[in-house]
Amino acid sequence: MSWRDNLRQVEPYVAGEQPKMKNLIKLNTNENPYDPGEKVREAIQMFDANRLRLYPNADAENLRHALARYHHLDDEQVFIGNGSDEVLALTFLTCFNGEKPILFPDITYSFYPVYCELYQIHYHKVPLCDDFTINKEDYYGDNGGVIFPNPNAPTGLLLSVDDIKDILDHNRDVVVVVDEAYIDFGGQSCLGLLKDYENLLIVKTFSKFRSLAGSRLGAAYGNKELISHLYDVKNSFNSYPIDALNQAIGEASVADSAYIEENAKKVMATRTRIMAELRELGFIIPESYANFIFISHPRVKAAYIFKELRKKGIIVRYFNADRIQNYLRVSIGTDEQMDAFMTGVKEILSR
Amino acid sequence: MSWRDNLRQVEPYVAGEQPKMKNLIKLNTNENPYDPGEKVREAIQMFDANRLRLYPNADAENLRHALARYHHLDDEQVFIGNGSDEVLALTFLTCFNGEKPILFPDITYSFYPVYCELYQIHYHKVPLCDDFTINKEDYYGDNGGVIFPNPNAPTGLLLSVDDIKDILDHNRDVVVVVDEAYIDFGGQSCLGLLKDYENLLIVKTFSKFRSLAGSRLGAAYGNKELISHLYDVKNSFNSYPIDALNQAIGEASVADSAYIEENAKKVMATRTRIMAELRELGFIIPESYANFIFISHPRVKAAYIFKELRKKGIIVRYFNADRIQNYLRVSIGTDEQMDAFMTGVKEILSR
Numbered sequence: 001m002s003w004r005d006n007l008r009q010v011e012p013y014v015a016g017e018q019p020k021m022k023n024l025i026k027l028n029t030n031e032n033p034y035d036p037g038e039k040v041r042e043a044i045q046m047f048d049a050n051r052l053r054l055y056p057n058a059d060a061e062n063l064r065h066a067l068a069r070y071h072h073l074d075d076e077q078v079f080i081g082n083g084s085d086e087v088l089a090l091t092f093l094t095c096f097n098g099e100k101p102i103l104f105p106d107i108t109y110s111f112y113p114v115y116c117e118l119y120q121i122h123y124h125k126v127p128l129c130d131d132f133t134i135n136k137e138d139y140y141g142d143n144g145g146v147i148f149p150n151p152n153a154p155t156g157l158l159l160s161v162d163d164i165k166d167i168l169d170h171n172r173d174v175v176v177v178v179d180e181a182y183i184d185f186g187g188q189s190c191l192g193l194l195k196d197y198e199n200l201l202i203v204k205t206f207s208k209f210r211s212l213a214g215s216r217l218g219a220a221y222g223n224k225e226l227i228s229h230l231y232d233v234k235n236s237f238n239s240y241p242i243d244a245l246n247q248a249i250g251e252a253s254v255a256d257s258a259y260i261e262e263n264a265k266k267v268m269a270t271r272t273r274i275m276a277e278l279r280e281l282g283f284i285i286p287e288s289y290a291n292f293i294f295i296s297h298p299r300v301k302a303a304y305i306f307k308e309l310r311k312k313g314i315i316v317r318y319f320n321a322d323r324i325q326n327y328l329r330v331s332i333g334t335d336e337q338m339d340a341f342m343t344g345v346k347e348i349l350s351r
Numbered sequence: 352m353s354w355r356d357n358l359r360q361v362e363p364y365v366a367g368e369q370p371k372m373k374n375l376i377k378l379n380t381n382e383n384p385y386d387p388g389e390k391v392r393e394a395i396q397m398f399d400a401n402r403l404r405l406y407p408n409a410d411a412e413n414l415r416h417a418l419a420r421y422h423h424l425d426d427e428q429v430f431i432g433n434g435s436d437e438v439l440a441l442t443f444l445t446c447f448n449g450e451k452p453i454l455f456p457d458i459t460y461s462f463y464p465v466y467c468e469l470y471q472i473h474y475h476k477v478p479l480c481d482d483f484t485i486n487k488e489d490y491y492g493d494n495g496g497v498i499f500p501n502p503n504a505p506t507g508l509l510l511s512v513d514d515i516k517d518i519l520d521h522n523r524d525v526v527v528v529v530d531e532a533y534i535d536f537g538g539q540s541c542l543g544l545l546k547d548y549e550n551l552l553i554v555k556t557f558s559k560f561r562s563l564a565g566s567r568l569g570a571a572y573g574n575k576e577l578i579s580h581l582y583d584v585k586n587s588f589n590s591y592p593i594d595a596l597n598q599a600i601g602e603a604s605v606a607d608s609a610y611i612e613e614n615a616k617k618v619m620a621t622r623t624r625i626m627a628e629l630r631e632l633g634f635i636i637p638e639s640y641a642n643f644i645f646i647s648h649p650r651v652k653a654a655y656i657f658k659e660l661r662k663k664g665i666i667v668r669y670f671n672a673d674r675i676q677n678y679l680r681v682s683i684g685t686d687e688q689m690d691a692f693m694t695g696v697k698e699i700l701s702r
Binding site: 015098115235 | 437
């Protein structure tokens, strides 16, 4: 017997690379190209470092209140975590303890099966349709829970609130999680369904819409009882997951939401323009409601474009996975960054 | 059937209260009374808010390197987490997957049994001796792993490195975790044992010694293979647990270690003085090697002193638990805070 025998064996999630090259055009992890804003900057400048010697507020109450007000909910309907990845991990651990498999799409956020392996949760991957859309009827069966991103990643495709309502109507006895990491780039949130479905949990992040990937702030919204269960599990894991400075930064960002919403509009305008230009070059692109696009060319292989763009210092995301080997996920950067991307793509296609 | 049926049922850890009263003398959560330092302040002032739109370094590599240098270890021997609570939680999840119960003292950090309940790990509480010391032979039996704080909390008592070596010699086939949250207030770390024991894991925190409870930084030190397993589990849970700003703050703190060490000496001098004064008043106090003391009076009940101190705006920690109902844990504050505490105690005893 060895001490190694008791170690947990896992296949960890592999995040998009964070290369250290200079002058990189980084379009691979769906970061927002715009500044987090003056209010965030002020919150950092005004922060009294001496406060750091004390524990932070354990439940990030002020930030919780700010988010509740922003979304017209009660404070007790809001859960805050260390990035939406932690929120999702605690959600899997809290909500998916049945015998039956949980359901999620075969092409989706690749962290979901990793959480399942970590916590030994049974799961079943439901194939997307050939056009990558979610067929809502596929989620009507007997299951231990349902989770999907809306819009889905890496496809960018959106499910309507009515379709989500149908999925909820057919799943009253399990928790249904809608991961709205990318909803603020043109999609319609299903927050309005919370009042009618006590088994609905909606997860959001500060990383994309609020340009705060570096702050590690995520949130979940649900009915008070479900949220209180999430806090119980969180308090069995880590009493103080959100540091004091980023609680202040998060509050400043919520107070600056008008500015943030303008940035999202800029991202959407750039997305519209770039999608049109790429389609003119022959690219196939599902309709995107996210701050990224999912592109495929009938003539030139995605793996080749990926490699050649990288040589030019332009990093996009390539997934070497079933059904999507010929697609690239490209984050929407500034207009300048996307122009450089387009120039690179045109040069590669013209060879 | 209801969605509630699949929810995980837990008894969460209850942290020391963080009351919102003004002018409080807060001696209940072992925070350091001294400022985190000028280098930390500068790190915040110099931080470019625009960096927050990007994901932080996933493994906090620069901070990892700084800690490795400080402790004369290789970078690959260092694991960084979101406070030592997260480090401990991931340690339990990673290392304690055997059938046999893990061992820890009956009087110790009360989060340990909570982690076990959360992850359904069998455990056995080993009673401390009557004088609250750890009897090393009690840990020699067959088990699934061992964990104890050194110095122990809330007693403050220290186990010698030789005693820990004996425990390790009798536990070569399980992971032995030494939680050194309070080691830098006069104890001797067992980091030197790492080269001889590949199953030893040492956990430390920035919250006490480095006055950074508000930053949520913790670390574990062990052999490369064990640390790499911890990272695998961390990467199955949360890719980016440490935000960019607190990575910079942590590095600044490590660079300011000479200043931090002076603060620890001040805390220790105050501790020596206050222990002598309390003993003169009849208090029984185990020898403390931490930034808190564990005190009991033969004539006046701890619960009463706790309540009366609170009326005076002085908050200490009372555990309503077996064997320690007549003890209070008192964090060591500044000399001024401790003088106010002493005045309060004297007034209460004189009634």
